[in-house]
Amino acid sequence: MDSNETSRNIRTRWFSEAKIGLFVHWGLYSILGRGEWAMNNERIPKDEYNKLADIFNPDSFNVNTWVSLAKEAGAKYMVMTAKHHDGFALFNSKFDDFNSYKTAARRDFIGEYVDACRKAGLKIGIYYSWMDWQFLGYFAREKYKDSLKEMTEKAKCQIEELMTNYGDIDILWYDGIGFRDPLDKDTLEKIWNTREINKNVRKLQPNILINDRSTTKEDFDTPEGYIIPSAPGRLWESCMTIGGAWGYAANSIDMKPVALLIQNLITVAAYEGNLLLNIGPKGDGSVDEEEARKLKEIGKWLSINGEAIYGCKRAPFTSSHLGLVTVKDNYAYIHVSSWPGKQACLAGVGTEAVSARILGTDIEVGVANKPNGRLIITGLPEKAPFKYHTVIKVEFIDNPTGHTEIF
Ligand code: GLC
Numbered sequence: 001m002d003s004n005e006t007s008r009n010i011r012t013r014w015f016s017e018a019k020i021g022l023f024v025h026w027g028l029y030s031i032l033g034r035g036e037w038a039m040n041n042e043r044i045p046k047d048e049y050n051k052l053a054d055i056f057n058p059d060s061f062n063v064n065t066w067v068s069l070a071k072e073a074g075a076k077y078m079v080m081t082a083k084h085h086d087g088f089a090l091f092n093s094k095f096d097d098f099n100s101y102k103t104a105a106r107r108d109f110i111g112e113y114v115d116a117c118r119k120a121g122l123k124i125g126i127y128y129s130w131m132d133w134q135f136l137g138y139f140a141r142e143k144y145k146d147s148l149k150e151m152t153e154k155a156k157c158q159i160e161e162l163m164t165n166y167g168d169i170d171i172l173w174y175d176g177i178g179f180r181d182p183l184d185k186d187t188l189e190k191i192w193n194t195r196e197i198n199k200n201v202r203k204l205q206p207n208i209l210i211n212d213r214s215t216t217k218e219d220f221d222t223p224e225g226y227i228i229p230s231a232p233g234r235l236w237e238s239c240m241t242i243g244g245a246w247g248y249a250a251n252s253i254d255m256k257p258v259a260l261l262i263q264n265l266i267t268v269a270a271y272e273g274n275l276l277l278n279i280g281p282k283g284d285g286s287v288d289e290e291e292a293r294k295l296k297e298i299g300k301w302l303s304i305n306g307e308a309i310y311g312c313k314r315a316p317f318t319s320s321h322l323g324l325v326t327v328k329d330n331y332a333y334i335h336v337s338s339w340p341g342k343q344a345c346l347a348g349v350g351t352e353a354v355s356a357r358i359l360g361t362d363i364e365v366g367v368a369n370k371p372n373g374r375l376i377i378t379g380l381p382e383k384a385p386f387k388y389h390t391v392i393k394v395e396f397i398d399n400p401t402g403h404t405e406i407f
Helices: 003-018 046-050 064-072 109-120 145-164 185-192 194-204 258-270 289-308
Strands: 020-024 077-083 123-129 171-175 235-241 274-279 325-328 331-336 344-346 353-358 364-370 374-378 390-396
Touching (some): 003 077, 020 123, 020 289, 064 109, 064 289, 077 109, 077 145, 109 123, 123 145, 145 171, 145 185, 145 194, 235 258, 258 274, 258 289, 258 325, 274 289, 289 325, 289 390, 331 344, 374 390
Parallel strands (some): 020 274, 077 123
Antiparallel strands (some): 325 331, 331 390, 344 374, 353 364
């Protein structure tokens, strides 16, 4: 391993082990409760929309409510919107006055967030949208060249402010470049000067991880709303809402039950990715009760089964219908979603198993190694012991490997 490789591993290791983070979409749109795209979707005139800044003043809000929720959910990091597409920044910007410090709230919410995460031992991610509906240059590049220039200048300066004023930042989570835009990457890169900006970011924050939404691939991929693992060796993170929209949307139907959210977490862990689960707090900063409840349920599940998620790797075999498998050291963890009854069979196992048990119980189960890579697990209870996925932990004599011959 050369020294570049070593320093990359040190920089990326926490991320590859984290598995779960909490995303927060919060801003002026949270007052409206119709999702973070309301300004654009409803063509709300800028002057009218911007008045929301006069009433965005969440007096009794304390960012620790989000940070404690993240901890309770078992998240290892957070990512918070510093400026979304509507252009309103949640930090004190010298460059642009349309921000929470210079309007009604008079607070630097990013500063508060960064401090709270740091105290709680969570890694800190900052979301920043390049595109900005405050500028006509976003909507008609050719016609409003000066405005386009102002918009790109705002992004450059605010990114620099964020990377300079808040100490060590772990993730820069870009968004909104080339969105619904026919331009190719090279042209976008020239317009926004992304390569130079990222170079500067890395100078200011040598350990930062940058996502893939700035025209260059940088450190990690970000499938949105779905799970597509990147090739082994490449970091990736699937971001997902718990309800429908990213920003607060009132009266949403129940789109994702807890079992599905846990299933998604297991899936990303089984393919060496992360899950960045989103909450869209209301304008006053309070978290939707259902979103909070679901996160706490995930946290409870992780408090029993965390060893089968954090730091786990892809398994060299699958479990057919039982559920997905993760591995760590000499162990494989079967995340059972379809309970098999008293006995289960794993196939394609190339290493000898020595014992097995069910996490969160004192139930010891039997293992029988059979020819052709079959592993029979016996003595299971008739019914699944838990409401959500039950994890069977199998111990092997060495790191588990796959058995590829069929007969
Ligand atoms: C999309 C949406 C944006 C949201 C983001 C999260 O890019 O435009 O509203 O913040 O997804 O990944």
